[in-house]
Amino acid sequence: MDEKLSLVNEIDNMIDTDRAGRYIEQLTGYKAFIPNPLPPIPKLCIDDEMLELLSQADRALGRLDGSTDALPNPDLFVFMYVRKEAVLSSQIEGTQASLIDVLEFESRTVEPDNPQDVTEVVNYIAAINHGLERLENNFPLSLRLIREIHKELLREGRGSEKGPGEFRRSQNWIGEGRCNLKEATYVPPPPHDMQEALSNFEKFLHDSAPMPALIKIGLAHAQFETIHPFEDGNGRTGRLLITLLLCEKNILKRPLLYISYYFKKYRLQYYDHLQSIRDNGDWESWLKFFLKGVYEVSQEASTVARQIVNLKEDHRKTVMERMGNRKAGNAIALLEKLYYKPVFNIEMAQEFTQLSYTNANILVRELCNIGIVEEVTGNKRNRAFIYEPYLSIFKES
Numbered sequence: 001m002d003e004k005l006s007l008v009n010e011i012d013n014m015i016d017t018d019r020a021g022r023y024i025e026q027l028t029g030y031k032a033f034i035p036n037p038l039p040p041i042p043k044l045c046i047d048d049e050m051l052e053l054l055s056q057a058d059r060a061l062g063r064l065d066g067s068t069d070a071l072p073n074p075d076l077f078v079f080m081y082v083r084k085e086a087v088l089s090s091q092i093e094g095t096q097a098s099l100i101d102v103l104e105f106e107s108r109t110v111e112p113d114n115p116q117d118v119t120e121v122v123n124y125i126a127a128i129n130h131g132l133e134r135l136e137n138n139f140p141l142s143l144r145l146i147r148e149i150h151k152e153l154l155r156e157g158r159g160s161e162k163g164p165g166e167f168r169r170s171q172n173w174i175g176e177g178r179c180n181l182k183e184a185t186y187v188p189p190p191p192h193d194m195q196e197a198l199s200n201f202e203k204f205l206h207d208s209a210p211m212p213a214l215i216k217i218g219l220a221h222a223q224f225e226t227i228h229p230f231e232d233g234n235g236r237t238g239r240l241l242i243t244l245l246l247c248e249k250n251i252l253k254r255p256l257l258y259i260s261y262y263f264k265k266y267r268l269q270y271y272d273h274l275q276s277i278r279d280n281g282d283w284e285s286w287l288k289f290f291l292k293g294v295y296e297v298s299q300e301a302s303t304v305a306r307q308i309v310n311l312k313e314d315h316r317k318t319v320m321e322r323m324g325n326r327k328a329g330n331a332i333a334l335l336e337k338l339y340y341k342p343v344f345n346i347e348m349a350q351e352f353t354q355l356s357y358t359n360a361n362i363l364v365r366e367l368c369n370i371g372i373v374e375e376v377t378g379n380k381r382n383r384a385f386i387y388e389p390y391l392s393i394f395k396e397s
Contacts, residue, residue, distance in 0.1 A: 016042065019281025020226070026190065030181040032171070033278050034193050035226050037200035038219050039211065040283050046215075050284065053291035057214055060298035065252055067305040077305060078254050079340055084394050085258030086124035089239050090117070092264050097121045099394060100343070100386070107343040109384035119157035124236060127152035131244045132255055141241075141248050143202050149240060153233050162231035167191075167198065172231060186275060188228035197227045205245075217245045218290040222277055239263065256301055262293035307393050308339075315372055315389070322370045330355060330363055335372070335387070342387040343376075349385075 019042065021035035046054075068074045087099050097117035102125075105118045127149045134145055151165025163169075169191055173184035181187060189197055201223055204216075224238045239260050246252045263270045266289075273286040312335075319331045330353050337352040338344065344352075350360035364385060367373045373385045 016281045017279065020277045020283065024193075028181070030184070030187055032187040032190055032193070033226065034189050035197050035223060035278075037197075038204040038223055039209075040219075040281070044215070044287070045284055047284075050288055050291070053288055053295070054212055054214060057291045057294040057298070060295045060302070061246075061251055061257065064256055064298045064302045064305075065254075067302045068254060068256060071305060071309060073339070074254060077308060078256065080394050081256055081258060081301070081304075082125055082128055083121075085239075085243070085260055086121045086128070088258070088260035088264050089236050090121045090124055092239075092260060092267065093120075093235055095120050100391065103341075103343040103386075103391075104384065107341055107345075107348070107384075109343055109345045109348075116157050120159075123153050123155055123157065124240075126155070127236075128240055128243065128255065131240060132247060135244060135248050141205060141244055143198055146237065146241070149244075150230055150233055150237050153236055153240075159232040162233075164233075167194070167229045168231045170231075172228060174228070186278065188226065194227060194229055198229055201227060213245075213249045213251055214291060214294060215287060217242055217249075218287045219283065220245060221290070222274055222283075222286055225274055226278060257294065257297060258301075259290075259293050259297050261300065262297050266293075304393055308390075311389060311393065312339075318370060318372065319367075323366060327363065327366065330359075331367060334363065334367070338373070338387040339390065342391050343384060344386075345382070345384050 019036070019040055021033055023031040024034050025031050068077055071077055083102055084099060087097060087102060090097065095117045097120065101118050102121050105115075105122065130152045131145065131149045134148070135141065139145060147165045147167070154160050154162065154164035171181065171190050172188060173179075173181050174186040174188075175184035179185075188194065201220070204223070205220060221238055221242050224241055225234060228234045230237065242259055243255050243257060246257055247255055269289060273282075273289050276282045277286050315335060316332060319328045319335070323331055334349055334353050337348075341348060341352075346357060346361050346364060349355075349364050350357050353360055353363065355363065364373065368375060368385070372387070372389065374388050375383050375385050377384050
């Protein structure tokens with residue numbers, strides 16, 4: 001009987017509505033959430049299920065790191081994966097740009113129909129590259145670096161008027177449509193409480209106390225979204241934080257875990273878990289959800305790495321069999337470039353192969369005939385082509 005009572009008390013302690021923080025009524029009548037410092041108190045209940053999920057996620061990340069080592073050129077994988085993550089993370093916030101829109105914009109072959117949306121995605125790419133470069137130069141992941149990343153994220157386009165790189169000085173909130181503060185789904189801490197929460201957040205990032213890295217990263221992401229320190233761009237910045245922490249902690253040598261695919265796929269559950277932390281102190285359910293995501297996305301990325309290796313070999317054989325040795329050399333040289341520039345025109349093919357315009361045109365036409373590239377504009381002039389079999393590997397769900 002005493003053992004049962006002890007277990008009940010332990011469960012009651014874990015379900016502590018004030019565990020993550022408290023809703024405090026403000027002078028104007030709305031309630032804002034003031035988060036407690038991390039790590040949670042009472043301490044996390046890491047049960048058998050969470051241990052198994054943690055083990056699976058760790059193993060999957062290790063396989064992902066190893067699978068990219070086997071690639072002839074891991075950078076081409078990183079190049080496309082950064083863009084895929086940028087598209088998916090931006091789509092969670094309502095952006096409509098697709099991966100092909102971004103690649104067309106970067107290649108300057110086709111004018112985008114939605115330039116503002118494409119700009120948001122391009123900003124995201126710049127933000128993650130800036131963060132990775134700073135980490136490579138041994139700059140710590142800190143509030144200063146988070147502001148720098150946010151500045152890149154909102155440099156131009158939608159949100160550029162909302163204080164890029166500056167923590168907010170006014171109250172923000174999350175809710176449907178044009179709801180007011182009292183109707184909001186969630187109200188983050190007011191600016192004066194936010195500053196203290198951010199200071200505690202940075203201390204947690206730099207705390208050397210033992211904690212499994214993925215548990216710490218999951219806690220950090222949820223806490224950042226709870227603090228919501230910017231006027232705009234909090235979701236995208238918080239998702240970037242996951243990748244940057246993985247690289248800073250040397251869990252991945254390359255920035256290959258992009259969890260926006262999982263958060264987009266299970267969007268309602270994602271938001272529900274974050275809100276349950278605030279309302280119920282339920283960190284454990286969130287962490288299990290997060291670890292499942294790390295595992296699923298790692299598995300998917302490892303599969304993509306294998307598909308790229310197989311595609312390169314298959315297309316090399318196809319080109320050799322269908323085009324003969326003389327033309328095949330130029331075709332393979334062009335394909336190597338298309339792993340970085342899968343949207344291109346004849347002028348780019350000419351530059352990549354050092355052929356004359358006429359011969360580059362013939363080469364591209366022959367690649368179209370054997371189904372490796374395809375023309376996408378339908379024009380007789382100013383034509384653009386895509387390396388469709390390669391792009392189809394990365395197409396977002």
